[in-house]
Amino acid sequence: MRAGPGGGRRRRAPGLGGSRRGRDAPARRRPRQRDLRGGAGGTGEGAPPGASEGSTEVLVVTGMSGAGRSTVADRLEDLGWYVVDNLPPQMLSALAGLAARARRGLPRVAVVLDVRGQEFFPEVQSALEELRDRGIVVRVLFLEASDEALVRRFESVRRPHPLQGEGRILDGIRAERDLVAALRGGADLLVDTSSLNVHELGARVGDVFGEAGRPRLRVTVMSFGFKYGIPVDADHVADVRFLPNPYWEPSLRAQTGRDEGVRDFVLRQEGAEEWLDRYVAALEPVVAGYRREHRGFVTVAVGCTGGKHRSVALSEQLARRLSGADVRARVVHRDLGRE
Numbered sequence: 001m002r003a004g005p006g007g008g009r010r011r012r013a014p015g016l017g018g019s020r021r022g023r024d025a026p027a028r029r030r031p032r033q034r035d036l037r038g039g040a041g042g043t044g045e046g047a048p049p050g051a052s053e054g055s056t057e058v059l060v061v062t063g064m065s066g067a068g069r070s071t072v073a074d075r076l077e078d079l080g081w082y083v084v085d086n087l088p089p090q091m092l093s094a095l096a097g098l099a100a101r102a103r104r105g106l107p108r109v110a111v112v113l114d115v116r117g118q119e120f121f122p123e124v125q126s127a128l129e130e131l132r133d134r135g136i137v138v139r140v141l142f143l144e145a146s147d148e149a150l151v152r153r154f155e156s157v158r159r160p161h162p163l164q165g166e167g168r169i170l171d172g173i174r175a176e177r178d179l180v181a182a183l184r185g186g187a188d189l190l191v192d193t194s195s196l197n198v199h200e201l202g203a204r205v206g207d208v209f210g211e212a213g214r215p216r217l218r219v220t221v222m223s224f225g226f227k228y229g230i231p232v233d234a235d236h237v238a239d240v241r242f243l244p245n246p247y248w249e250p251s252l253r254a255q256t257g258r259d260e261g262v263r264d265f266v267l268r269q270e271g272a273e274e275w276l277d278r279y280v281a282a283l284e285p286v287v288a289g290y291r292r293e294h295r296g297f298v299t300v301a302v303g304c305t306g307g308k309h310r311s312v313a314l315s316e317q318l319a320r321r322l323s324g325a326d327v328r329a330r331v332v333h334r335d336l337g338r339e
Contacts, residue, residue: 056099056136058092059110059209060128062183063143064176065162066153068193068201069112072143075205076110085112089127096136115162115176125182139296142180142187144232147173149194189297190233207330208297217291219322219329220299223257223315225307228335234301236286238279243269246309256336257312266313276314280321287327307335 059081061072070085077083084095092111099109115121131138145153147170154161154169161172163179184190189208193201208218224231226241246252246262255262266272283300290298302318304310312333319329 056096057108058096058099058131058136058138059108060124060138060140061110061112061143062114062124062140062180062187064145064150064173064180065114065116066150067143067145068196068198069114069143071198071201072141072205073110073112075202076209079206079210081108081110081209083110083112086116087111087113089113089121089124092127093130093134096131096134115179121179125186139188140183140186142184142190144184144190144192144194146192146194188295190299192231192233217287217295217327218297219287219319219327220297220332221315221319221322221329222299222301222332222334223307223311223336224301224303225305225311225335225338226303227306228338230303231299231301231334233299235298236283236300238300238302240275240302240304240310240314242275243272243304243310245305247306252309255309257309257314257316258333258336262309263313263316266310267317272314276317276321279318283322287322291326306339307333308339312336 059076061069061076063069073083073085082099087095095109095111113121113124128138128140150161150173151169161169161176163175164172191201191204196204222231222234226239230237243266246255246265249265252259252262252265257263257266287298300318300322302311302315315331315333319331322329
């Protein structure tokens with residue numbers, strides 16, 4: 001178990017969970033982790049004036065083994081989060097109480113929970129509900145990856161899946177998917193790391209969790225091509241293939257939706273501006289509802305045939321219109337450059 005910034009050895013999942021430091025790089029010195037045995041009703045020392053459990057934010061990092069939990073934990077720690085790895089769910093309550101009572105306060109705490117907790121893991125849901133009942137803001141980040149990507153990562157490091165037993169790696173992956181299904185369904189943010197390397201995943205974590213003065217809702221507008229499949233982490237999917245395809249214009253074929261020529265071509269088509277107006281209007285009550293429910297993240301996917309022209313141009317426009325005082329919208333072009 002690793003507590004950051006607390007010392008100790010840490011077990012790592014393969015693949016995107018690998019260390020970013022070289023073998024000879026000096027280890028970072030970290031202060032010792034405080035004793036968690038005091039629990040919610042323990043004798044904490046020197047709580048800062050005005051500190052309360054409600055001011056603490058707990059981010060639960062979970063998901064599939066090999067999907068990148070260790071990479072995310074490292075990046076969060078670099079961003080100033082207090083990170084605890086492989087914590088039994090029964091200790092979440094004690095950790096939250098300790099964070100609220102710390103002298104300088106620990107407003108942002110991240111906890112990595114996964115099947116390494118073995119018999120403790122099934123109690124995750126009840127532990128999260130207990131924190132929410134106490135008024136603590138709890139968000140869940142679920143890291144996903146395809147079976148193919150996970151098998152490849154485990155084979156590359158020649159390590160077994162923690163649940164495979166005497167079976168195959170794929171048997172362990174399937175067993176894990178059954179165990180984490182409820183967490184996946186209730187996650188605030190789902191990230192598919194199948195096509196991400198450690199640097200890309202770290203950059204995404206920085207974009208989402210790096211700012212101290214974070215807006216209440218972060219919207220990712222993702223363009224994609226239907227021929228490559230619908231993004232598994234999409235909360236909403238829009239199909240813009242009803243518009244003429246710039247691909248059939250010889251002068252525009254090699255360009256993308258980021259280029260002025262393609263953008264102007266798409267926006268002047270009948271129905272394009274109307275679609276933008278109505279889709280933004282349709283999302284407004286959804287965004288308001290997410291804020292009321294304290295949901296921090298949402299992914300809106302916009303698809304065309306290849307993810308190069310129409311979806312790219314309209315995703316850029318949609319993100320601009322959605323951005324506001326309480327909303328930060330960012331654009332990700334999943335399939336741009338894939339052809």
